[in-house]
Amino acid sequence: MSDAAEPADEWTPPDDRAAVREALIAWYEDDHREFPWRRTDDPYAILVSEVMSQQTQLDRVVEAWEAFLERWPTTAALADADRADVVGFWTDHSLGYNNRAKYLHEAAGQIEDDYDGEFPHTPDELQELMGVGPYTANAVASFAFNNGDAVVDTNVKRVLYRAFDVPDDDAAFEAAARKLMPDGRSRVWNNAIMELGGVACEQTPSCDEAGCPWREWCGAYASGDFTAPDVPTQPSFEGSRRQFRGRVIGTLREYDELDLDALGHRIRVDYAPDGEYGREWLEGLLTDLESDGLVELERGDGDEPVARLQR
Incomplete structure (x- = not known):
């Protein structure tokens, strides 16, 4: 915000x-x-x-x-x-x-x-x-x-x-x-x-x-950051899941769809497929967004999942 x-x-x-x-x-x-x-x-x-x-x-x-x-x-x-x-x-x-x-x-x-x-x-x-x-x-x-x-x-x-x-x-x-x-x-x-x-x-x-x-349009809903002028600031936003939820939504608005690695590299500079902030971390983040009705994950047989905004 x-x-x-x-x-x-x-x-x-x-x-x-x-x-x-x-x-x-x-x-x-x-x-x-x-x-x-x-x-x-x-x-x-x-x-x-x-x-x-x-x-x-x-x-x-x-x-x-x-x-x-x-x-x-x-x-x-x-x-x-x-x-x-x-x-x-x-x-x-x-x-x-x-x-x-x-x-x-x-x-x-x-x-x-x-x-x-x-x-x-x-x-x-x-x-x-x-x-x-x-x-x-x-x-x-x-x-x-x-x-x-x-x-x-x-x-x-x-x-x-x-x-x-x-x-x-x-x-x-x-x-x-x-x-x-x-x-x-x-x-x-x-x-x-x-x-x-x-x-x-x-x-x-x-x-x-x-x-x-x-x-559909709300930045706070996408990021999970519901601070406001009359609401105390939530600490530690930088590097939080709320921040990366927002980055995922913002990135997917620019692209019709992205596979896991393409999305990961666009939302954080230290993304490494097999690292601490890699595919497992990103898929967990996307699964949460999918549960919230914001993102769709298409999981093909043996293929890397593809993410897109929920339509």
Whole structure:
């Protein structure tokens, strides 16, 4: 994985970007966690969910979100509420810093007073609301109006870093996320990539269990190195099996197929067919990759095995 930051415009997306996009969207649309705010495009309801979800587990938010909207179903109702009641609700439901409740109450007043009860539609306009920063503005624009930029949170950074080796740099993450997101599909795309980070590419990943749609392209999946900006670095990568798994995958991407010795000489300078790092070592490595569904080994009668990527 990349350690040093690179200029944001130097990262290039995969050549088959369309396939990458469609794989993620199809995975999300086939099955995803059901949260009630994903079933609405009401910007007020979405704003409430976003503010409540800041540093709070989503499963805990559901009950509070439903109760909040039952009590204050519109921006008008919230704006007319006593602020002490709103803050009290926040405290009773253990939703974190009380200033979020205060800002949400003030934002509702802005909507009513400055926008005649109509939500602004763009991320830039939404940031004019009290307590609404770039991330929340983007999320509301995306999920309510399908009019947002690519959302980048900790989960998305982790996904991009692992899957496509995006440098650990905020500008690089922003640029990469924009390049990957398909035009006009911010609602489904941002939901999908955040879902990927939430259920498949967590700090401890569940690639196969969650059926991650990006395994075919993912550098971390190929190498076994699942470090990320929010995950402690794994020691001793240099010379490890994880490193050579990655080299095998990278080399086989360049060639249709290679026999054992041809592959061995390409992945390590000290490869010797009958040596410590020879055919027996390499076949063991390939057998592991075959078990993971990444590599095919063709073993003919008396012939040296031939390796190719799993199709």
